[in-house]
Amino acid sequence: MLAAHRLDAIAYGENTDDARRPDRPGARAATEHGVLRPLVAVGLDKAAVRRIARAFALPCADKPAAPCLASRIPHFSPVNPRKLAQIEQAEAALRRLGFTDLRVRHHGEVARIELPAADLVRAVTDPLRKAVHAAVLDAGFRFAAVDVAGVQSGAFTLPLVTGGHA
Numbered sequence: 001m002l003a004a005h006r007l008d009a010i011a012y013g014e015n016t017d018d019a020r021r022p023d024r025p026g027a028r029a030a031t032e033h034g035v036l037r038p039l040v041a042v043g044l045d046k047a048a049v050r051r052i053a054r055a056f057a058l059p060c061a062d063k064p065a066a067p068c069l070a071s072r073i074p075h076f077s078p079v080n081p082r083k084l085a086q087i088e089q090a091e092a093a094l095r096r097l098g099f100t101d102l103r104v105r106h107h108g109e110v111a112r113i114e115l116p117a118a119d120l121v122r123a124v125t126d127p128l129r130k131a132v133h134a135a136v137l138d139a140g141f142r143f144a145a146v147d148v149a150g151v152q153s154g155a156f157t158l159p160l161v162t163g164g165h166a
Contacts, residue, residue: 011036016045026068064101065153073106086111086140093135097128101151109142114151 002010014027014037021027030037039049053061070079072087083106090104090111099119105112113136115123123132123146136144 009034009036011038013039013049015039015049016043018046067153072103077106082140090136090139090141093138094132097131097135099123103151104136104139105147111136111139111141111144113144113146114149115146117150120146120148120150 002008010033012030012035014030016039018027019037019040044052050061069084069087073079073083087104087106090113091102094102094104094113099115101116102119103114105114113123113132122128132146133144
């Protein structure tokens with residue numbers, strides 16, 4: 001692949017926090033294919049990357065993490081364009097309502113909404129509660145559930161590799 005595109009190497013933005021996680025199949029695949037991890041190589045974690053981005057006044061410095069939409073679908077469940085579109089639509093609608101850090105997990109007819117603890121009360125209090133519910137139903141889900149555990153990185157993958165909770 002490198003030769004076909006006249007590339008000397010391929011690199012991606014994994015940092016030391018990500019490298020410690022046992023539940024990242026994409027990272028394993030990248031390593032197997034010789035993809036470089038320059039942030040890991042120099043020992044930068046997420047906080048350091050954000051500090052550097054702020055020092056350069058980059059607009060992404062405080063942008064929330066944006067993992068792949070497929071990570072919102074449970075393992076062993078098919079990933080298809082319809083499910084991904086539902087997740088994308090629901091998350092976009094929730095962002096328009098003012099939520100910035102969030103995940104919508106796909107459980108068939110149920111959308112499990114993960115928000116930071118500081119946003120939980122706001123999400124379930126009228127009038128915003130009705131708008132949250134409508135946003136999820138408009139995306140094609142039948143039910144909306146707000147997860148009181150908050151945003152959980154690795155919610156579907158960590159329990160598989162650790163035998164516990166995310």
